[in-house]
Amino acid sequence: MALSLRLVLVAGLWSLVTFIIAGGVLVTLFQQSNIQALDERLDVHMTTLIGAIARDMPGKPERPSNLGEARFDLPLSGWYWTVRNADDPRDVVFDSLSLFGDRLDLIDTSREMPKRFYTTGPAGMELRVMWDTIGFSDGTTYLIAVAGSTSEVDERTTSFAWLAALTLGILGAGLIAAIILQVRYGLLPVTHLQKSLAAVRRGDAEVIDEDLPRELKPLAEELNALVKSNQEIVERSRTHVGNLAHGLKTPLSVILNEARAEDTRFARKVEEQAGLMQGQISHYLERARMAAQRRVIGVSCEVAPVLTRLTRVMEKIYREKNITITTDLPATLRFRGEQPDLEEVAGNLIDNACKWCDRNVAVRCEFVEMEGSSRDTIHLIVEDDGPGLTKTERQSALSRGRRLDESVPGSGLGLSIIVDLVGVYGGSFELEESELGGLKALVVLPGLKS
Known part of the structure; x- marks a missing residue:
């Protein structure tokens, strides 16, 4: 209430x-x-x-x-x-x-x-x-x-009782109206604080407005201190991740070069394991980067411009297939996260749909309001009219590095990267049958309306 x-x-x-x-x-x-x-x-x-x-x-x-x-x-x-x-x-x-x-x-x-x-x-x-x-x-x-x-x-008593009830009723209605006005006026600073905090969460502002009454000003100051502390922690995490990446890159490169210089069974095994180490380090460093980004307060980006740009790029990449990409992207939707992460998720989904479709790909985004504005989500849906997948194949496709068709170029990491990214943001990723006849990819991410 x-x-x-x-x-x-x-x-x-x-x-x-x-x-x-x-x-x-x-x-x-x-x-x-x-x-x-x-x-x-x-x-x-x-x-x-x-x-x-x-x-x-x-x-x-x-x-x-x-x-x-x-x-x-x-x-x-x-x-x-x-x-x-x-x-x-x-x-x-x-x-x-x-x-x-x-x-x-x-x-x-x-x-x-x-x-x-x-x-x-x-x-x-x-x-x-x-x-x-x-x-x-x-x-x-x-x-x-x-x-x-x-x-x-x-x-006389009955007549007076009715008159008293009418008079007190009118007085009570006036008093309730005055109370409503008093409460609305008294809570205006709280509404202002809420809007200011929402602006920070959307990324439209960096700090909360502290021009508030004496009772609420300390709260705004503490929230600004929390935002600043969060940003400092994220920056330190990014610095550590970058230092670790650079610190491991050179030794692994030396090991790989030395192993490739020798044509022995031991050297080939070293090269194989060093390559796996390099892949694992890249993967978990990327997850650490994503987790750090996810904890940034106030980071958001518009959905429509990002997806529109990606669909145009895919139309050019797959112009030989003469693909028709239809979109339904409300201009008011925002993704509560960093733009590169949205590009990573949407880019993999649209690229996969264009790769497997016959002629048609549909991309749309919907806003789903949940209880409490901080839990609102956007549903990114990408469908194609390709051959689709069976239920077993859809489950297998989400495994890291799993490729269902070796004749099609790719590392097989695209869908698993989506799973990792979506998991970091507390969302979900599902593969279903599409009404177009092929595969339907549904991604749920934190979102808001601007």
């Missing part, structure tokens, strides 16, 4: 959790505020009701009226009051007309119960009830209760 995506996801999740908690707290506070307002209204009605009863005392009170709330007179309106005998709460003295013959369900007031509670009223409404017992001077005691529907509170 990309670093920027991780940062945005973490910030987004944290913001989401924060907004959910904040929304819940706001809705709860709003609901509690509305319940408190409902309790205050009930308290006012309770005081008014007590005052109406107290006016008739002492003596038998009359039904209170005009308590300032018309809904007390509307049937099943959700607003109710009741006056009962405190000694026997089942004995109803007065009920509001809104109860419409029904009774207000009160809790057991003989116990220490809260003065405010919720109950289910007529028509299944949830009610908020406030009650108290009031004693008068004549010794009578009444239980007085006032109830109001919570539907208004619920509706």
Whole structure:
């Protein structure tokens, strides 16, 4: 997962959790505020009701009226009051007309119960009830209760919850957008460092740009030091390889000359073995050179110009065969290695195809993107319409010095050299049947798109 995506996801999740908690707290506070307002209204009605009863005392009170709330007179309106005998709460003295013959369900007031509670009223409404017992001077005691529907509170709370969710949602979207911009802007130096490093890897630059923020500048400096150290190691390796080649060349030449001067069995054996030594030394010195080149950071070359030049040369060399060489070489492909190595591989493949074809040779190159840009590859494919090889012959052809037809000039080292070179670069080399009827050579090498 990309670093920027991780940062945005973490910030987004944290913001989401924060907004959910904040929304819940706001809705709860709003609901509690509305319940408190409902309790205050009930308290006012309770005081008014007590005052109406107290006016008739002492003596038998009359039904209170005009308590300032018309809904007390509307049937099943959700607003109710009741006056009962405190000694026997089942004995109803007065009920509001809104109860419409029904009774207000009160809790057991003989116990220490809260003065405010919720109950289910007529028509299944949830009610908020406030009650108290009031004693008068004549010794009578009444239980007085006032109830109001919570539907208004619920509706207001629901409306506020939706409004809060919409507001917090818009705020959250704006915050996420700001986080994305912040992350993209904050990671621009990392993107710049990546591009600079890619330019070094492609060979377009020799050093990484160190014009970076304070946190990233030490990293760029260390990478440049690594590139420089790598180049120094490669140069020393090349120097040692060259010195070894020159140091062995003269003694071997002397041995060969001395052996050739004598026509004896021993001299011929010495000449034969010295020749083998010379071939082996040349081979492994070449492999050492290739390995040193492979470790150079930032070395690359364009594929199309190299292969186009090679096909033109082969058309001239084999003009007597009147060969047609078709190419498909994207201009954006680059080989992550040195140009002489690409020329060595492609030259051997195209030369071999021209040597064995009837009339047609096809050369193409494809880019294959792998997971991680450092493992991207190019596929070099060379095909011909010649006689081809059997599966056994294809396996044998990759052996060092193995020649399948002694009548055709050559040392037999071409394909094995390709195997060595490709192996040094961590690639692969395969021989398959071609759709043209002959042999198909497939080489996989490290590559990139420019």
